[in-house]
Amino acid sequence: MQNTMRSAARLTMLALVALLAALAVAAPAQAKPTIEKYGKPLSAPLLSFDKNPDSPLNSKLKLYFSIGKSTYTATVRAGSGNGTKNDCTKNKGWLPNGTYSNIPHYKKTGGNEVVRGWVWQLGSKKCSSGSTTRTELFVHSNGIEGTKWDGKYGTQGCIKISQDSRKWFSTWWRGSSGASKGDLKVKS
Numbered sequence: 170m171q172n173t174m175r176s177a178a179r180l181t182m183l184a185l186v187a188l189l190a191a192l193a194v195a196a197p198a199q200a201k202p203t204i205e206k207y208g209k210p211l212s213a214p215l216l217s218f219d220k221n222p223d224s225p226l227n228s229k230l231k232l233y234f235s236i237g238k239s240t241y242t243a244t245v246r247a248g249s250g251n252g253t254k255n256d257c258t259k260n261k262g263w264l265p266n267g268t269y270s271n272i273p274h275y276k277k278t279g280g281n282e283v284v285r286g287w288v289w290q291l292g293s294k295k296c297s298s299g300s301t302t303r304t305e306l307f308v309h310s311n312g313i314e315g316t317k318w319d320g321k322y323g324t325q326g327c328i329k330i331s332q333d334s335r336k337w338f339s340t341w342w343r344g345s346s347g348a349s350k351g352d353l354k355v356k357s
Contacts, residue, residue, distance in 0.1 A: 202243040202337055210235040213347030216272075216289065216308065216338075218247065218264065218328055218355045225252050225263050226322040230308070230330055232338050234345035243341065245334040247308075248322025256303070257296035260325040265294045265303055269353040274342055277307075284327065286313040287339040291327075291353060308353070310335040 214234040221228040226248035233242050250263035269291040277288045284307050291306035308328040311319050318332040330338065342348055 202245045202334060204241055204243045207233055207240040207242045210238055210240050211346065213349075214342050214345045214351035216351065216353040218249070218353065220249065220263060220266075220355070220357045222254065222357060225250055225254060230328060230334075230338075232341060234341045236341075236345055241341075243337065245330055245338070246322065247328050247330045247334075249324060249328050250326050251323045257298055257301040258326075259301060259303065262296070262303075262326055264291075264306060264326060264328055264355050265296045266355050266357060267294060269294065269306075269355070271350050272353055274339065274348070274351070277309075283311050284309045286310060286316075287335055289342075289353065 211233060214232060217231040217233070219229045219231070228247050228249060229244055230247035231242055231244045233240065235241075250258075251261045253262045255262045256265040272292070273290045275288065275290070277285050277290075279285075284305075286309070289308040291308065293302050293304045294306065295302050303326060306327055308330065309324075310316075310330055310332045311321070314332070314336065316332065322329050342351065345351075
């Protein structure tokens with residue numbers, strides 16, 4: 170039993186190393202994630218969105234994920250809203266700060282054509298003043314897999330990442346420990 174577990178852990182690590190090597194060679198410069206080893210193993214993956222107050226469409230989305238006994242963090246460019254920093258402005262302002270818990274990650278096939286493919290559904294959240302509840306919030310790219318990346322990080326209030334970033338984050342999220350119960354933390 171221990172040999173089987175060791176073999177599985179070795180195969181997982183080899184697959185991750187191969188994936189990282191492929192990314193280093195094949196990734197477009199604008200979408201290449203920064204990947205680093207991180208501390209202790211996590212019980213579930215975690216997304217962290219760091220808003221850039223000087224340029225909301227040039228913010229950072231980090232994914233913390235554990236595979237076996239190793240934990241990594243990957244960072245990519247992301248945008249939220251259309252450049253408006255008021256989180257109470259529906260369909261324009263950036264995502265409200267806070268924790269979005271147990272976010273589902275799935276392949277969305279209906280609804281808005283831009284918010285399709287692998288998405289993280291964030292649900293609803295009150296804005297900072299409490300005056301407005303923001304709804305229909307997602308982490309997404311522009312359309313389904315294979316859609317040409319439009320190079321634009323603007324959204325109607327969600328978090329948007331490139332097609333390649335979504336592919337990598339989705340693969341790592343689904344392969345990590347506790348993938349069905351991950352969270353997103355948003356901070357300014």
